[in-house]
Amino acid sequence: MTEAKTLIRGARVLGGEERDVLVENGVIAAVGTALDAGDARVVEAAGQILLPGLVDLHTHLREPGREDSETVLTGTRAAAAGGFTAVHAMANTFPVADTAGVVEQVWRLGRESGYCDVQPVGAVTVGLEGTKLAELGAMHDSAAGVRVFSDDGKCVDDAVIMRRALEYVKAFDGVIAQHAQEPRLTEGAQMNEGTVSAELGLTGWPAVAEESIIARDVLLAAHVGSRIHICHLSTAGSVEIVRWAKAKGWDVTAEVTPHHLLLTDELVRSYDPVYKVNPPLRTEEDVLALRQALADGTIDCVATDHAPHPQEDKDCEWGAAAMGMVGLETALSVVQHTMVDTGLLDWAGVADRMSHRPAAIGRLEGHGRPLEVGEPANLTLVDPAHRQPVDPAGFASRSRNTPYRGRELPGRVTHTFLRGRATLVDGELA
Amino acid sequence: MKHHLISAADLTRDDAVMVLDTAQELARLADRPIKKLPTLRGRTVVNLFFEDSTRTRISFEAAAKRLSADVINFSAKGSSVSKGESLKDTALTLEAMGADAVVIRHHDSGAPHRLATSGWIGGSVVNAGDGTHEHPTQALLDAFTLRHRLAGSGDGVGRDLTGRHITIVGDILHSRVARSNVLLLTTLGAEVTVVAPPTLIPIGSEGWPCSVSYDLDAVLPKTDAVMMLRVQRERMTAAYFPTEREYARRYGLNGERMATMPEHAVVLHPGPMNRGMEITAEVADSPRCTAVEQVTNGVSVRMAVLYLLLGGAPAGPAPSAAPATATAPTATAPTATAPGAAGEAEENQ
Known part of the structure; x- marks a missing residue:
């Protein structure tokens, strides 16, 4: 698991305007434009969509x-x-x-x-x-x-x-x-x-x-x-x-x-x-x-x-x-x-x-929250422009029973953050 | 013809007529003292039966043997993923043994399709009845019987069933015979009506190329042939109809009903018959009933199917186990007359 402080730069928050989102200590610390990365790891997210x-x-x-x-x-x-x-x-x-x-x-x-x-x-x-x-x-x-x-x-x-x-x-x-x-x-x-x-x-x-x-x-x-x-x-x-x-x-x-x-x-x-x-x-x-x-x-x-x-x-x-x-x-x-x-x-x-x-x-606390300062940094970053055929050989699941084998589908999840920790980085499990 | 025979829909009108014509040619063999042709010598036909069906199995066995094929009977009743060997492993085993054709009977609809399309085997697959899906060779032998009986003058060679009215009566919902016959008989130009209580007509059959009726008496006077399907008594327990007697009264064929049909009209039954249920003894034993003739025709039709699927050069990607010399040159000529000529050679040996 990758550590704490991350700056997601230029992502379209909920598909809207491009924003920088700073994640620190498991929560969203700042949302804005041209945020200073400081010592944070930077994720360049131009063109990508940021979702909860x-x-x-x-x-x-x-x-x-x-x-x-x-x-x-x-x-x-x-x-x-x-x-x-x-x-x-x-x-x-x-x-x-x-x-x-x-x-x-x-x-x-x-x-x-x-x-x-x-x-x-x-x-x-x-x-x-x-x-x-x-x-x-x-x-x-x-x-x-x-x-x-x-x-x-x-x-x-x-x-x-x-x-x-x-x-x-x-x-x-x-x-x-x-x-x-x-x-x-x-x-x-x-x-x-x-x-x-x-x-x-x-x-x-x-x-x-x-x-x-x-x-x-x-x-x-x-x-x-x-x-x-x-x-x-x-x-x-x-x-x-x-x-x-x-x-x-x-x-x-x-x-x-x-x-x-x-x-x-x-x-x-x-x-x-x-x-x-x-x-x-x-x-x-x-x-x-x-x-x-x-x-x-x-x-x-x-x-x-x-x-x-x-x-x-x-x-x-x-x-x-x-x-x-x-x-x-x-x-x-x-x-x-x-x-x-x-x-x-x-x-x-x-x-x-x-x-x-x-x-x-599900009355699940800490999930499904707005992308606002102070909220838990449970985040998903998706590149909507990406298209590729589904290849079950690359699945993390132990099973391969997908009906989409070989079917070209749009969008690729590039990053997932669970309370600020990256669980997925550039499409690879952390 | 395609490499496999899975569905009656695989056959064009010309394919179907070719099968019937070839069967007609091969039927002559039955009149000879030695009922054998060398056509498929060295080829292996496997009868893979996941469901008991002595009638169909011995019909295919006789057909393959009369063409001199080696026949392996593989009874795999009860075999499935949950109990014993999987269809895949069975298929791989047969492939390893060099099966040129697999004749499969299976309780699951689609199993022959799966066998033919999964890449597990290279030989031809012949559907000998799958679940409640199809039974194309039964439809072919029914068509053969119909053509023969309704052809009028001549033997019907080259002809189809254009304009004939065929009525199929019984458990359409669960019948693979009905599905294959609706497809094949309409391909051959016949006008098909299915008759059953509404509970035994499948939801979703509105688009089938046939008419649907719930009233047998209304249909019979316009019918050239009626096909009585076996109705399993256990359907009653699932409330498809109230009692056996009520079924027989409304949908069974008795002498009185048969008399309302045109004089030339015939009665088909794929067997085994439930006498007293869908058909009375009077009808079953009458000269208008073709049940026994259908059995005879079944062998000829299945010979024709095996001949047309395997008779040429080794078909499909599977390497043939047969030595080149065993494949008689006559076997490569897929004309309806070739088997006759080959027969002479065999008998003279």
């Missing part, structure tokens, strides 16, 4: 249990390489993060890694089995200070359990992050149900299986006066429900993954399992609705759903393959490509959707 450190609400770090695909260390290195300074580690590990012991272990591993803050997510139910509430209070009271609870990978489909969970976490301002998937409607589901699934003979995952759960859960959250967060929203219909719930004034937030902003189910025609993901890739119409919803704020934030899998789990027939894609190291590029370069979002908007909003939903 990115925050991911949805990351699978796989440790404990599946260290063959990712560890907290390799996952946080991938996060730093992608411009993230904080990630929420999902609970579907082995053992499941459903006790204070496991969440504290993950939290501690995150602190030891030093590449980015790791905020563990706690399971809603014991073993993600959907039948018995996990000790949510104990996880909140632990050193990990859990505020976000999710059975992600599985849906909390029992309406009573969901209602109780929503109510219970009000005691400590928690939030339930729901993986919306009606299980009976998606038995054996392999891909989006529609024209392509009909032709390919793959079992469909209908949009209604997501939308019906979201509809139920926003109603439940309103009824009990709790807040709810919808994970990886993927359909145009889901957008309409969330828009309606927000218009009612209900405390509903939602995330979208980068891959659902770019890729469609047409890619499944290759039967290449690198495109197998849950929820599945949807249609062009859905993709456009999701972009619009992210632009207008109906969808609050981008979350990667970074899901590392070893090569053997993708190097096989579609039906036998694991679901999921890595995403930390390509997220910002995909967002630039789909939202910024299309004019839907400016860089301040990117900062809002990838840092301010996710940090606010």
Whole structure:
């Protein structure tokens, strides 16, 4: 890790005017023009965009249990390489993060890694089995200070359990992050149900299986006066429900993954399992609705759903393959490509959707802050003019299951700072 | 023709007619005392079956053997990443053994496509049925049977199915036979209607090149041929239809219904039949039912496919294990008459 005093010279702060930003003792010490570098290390950032450190609400770090695909260390290195300074580690590990012991272990591993803050997510139910509430209070009271609870990978489909969970976490301002998937409607589901699934003979995952759960859960959250967060929203219909719930004034937030902003189910025609993901890739119409919803704020934030899998789990027939894609190291590029370069979002908007909003939903302190004097120096510097094909061989993640292999994407994260310490320098991990 | 046969969509109208014509030529072989040609001598055909299907396997086996290919039967039931050897390792093994063609039956839709496009093997891949996706050689043998039965005068050589009305009845949602037939029969100029309860019509099939009907009785009088698909009884437990009896009443073919079809119309069934379910014994045993004929035609059609994929010079990037002398010169002439000539040579040896 590179030390303390750094002058970032001439960066466009949130895509606006060029400014010098002096970082000292882990905080932003000065913002201005022609600042004196003094003994500070200088980062020449002309033409680059300075953003608050990115925050991911949805990351699978796989440790404990599946260290063959990712560890907290390799996952946080991938996060730093992608411009993230904080990630929420999902609970579907082995053992499941459903006790204070496991969440504290993950939290501690995150602190030891030093590449980015790791905020563990706690399971809603014991073993993600959907039948018995996990000790949510104990996880909140632990050193990990859990505020976000999710059975992600599985849906909390029992309406009573969901209602109780929503109510219970009000005691400590928690939030339930729901993986919306009606299980009976998606038995054996392999891909989006529609024209392509009909032709390919793959079992469909209908949009209604997501939308019906979201509809139920926003109603439940309103009824009990709790807040709810919808994970990886993927359909145009889901957008309409969330828009309606927000218009009612209900405390509903939602995330979208980068891959659902770019890729469609047409890619499944290759039967290449690198495109197998849950929820599945949807249609062009859905993709456009999701972009619009992210632009207008109906969808609050981008979350990667970074899901590392070893090569053997993708190097096989579609039906036998694991679901999921890595995403930390390509997220910002995909967002630039789909939202910024299309004019839907400016860089301040990117900062809002990838840092301010996710940090606010997770109640994460010290992240997603304005780029002002005195604020923690969690910073990301991106060169938007850079373009290059994605080469998974260069990933910091232990896994390579990216759907973007060989695809040219814009933007390159050059520097990441975690409380003033550089975790990424000129695109290389520090 | 392409290097592989994965989907009926791989075949143009001319490709398909060529397969049918070649099959017709090869069918004559069945009338001879020695049913063997030297065409694929020294070539290896692997039947890679991840799913039980004795009927399809022995049909491909007979086809390959009648062309003098060496046949290896590889039953890999239950094999998958989670239980035992992966498809990739199986493929690499077959490649190392010098398989010139791999005939694959797999429970996962897309497995043959994966095998053909992953770079694991260099030989030709023939889809012998993948999940609920496709079964192109079944469609070819159905087309062959239809052409033969509906051709009127002559044997149909060179002709397609233009203007014929074909009705496919049953579990369209889960049927690889239906998918391949809709594609192939329309390629051959037929007008296809699929008939099923709405629960067994796939969401997203609106764009298919066929009509959809829920009413079998309305369709039958205008039908030149009806294809009755096997309906698995376990579909009932998933609430696709209420009872077996209700299914049979609404969508089963009995003698009374058959009588509403035009006089020349025939009944196809890919087998195995559920007598009493989608078809009554009266229909199954009637001369209008072509089920047994389809089995015979299956061998000829599969011979034609193997012949056209492998019959020429060693295809694809894989080095052929066959010594040059084993590849009979006659095998390099891909005309429909060549097998006949080669047959003479074989019989005289």
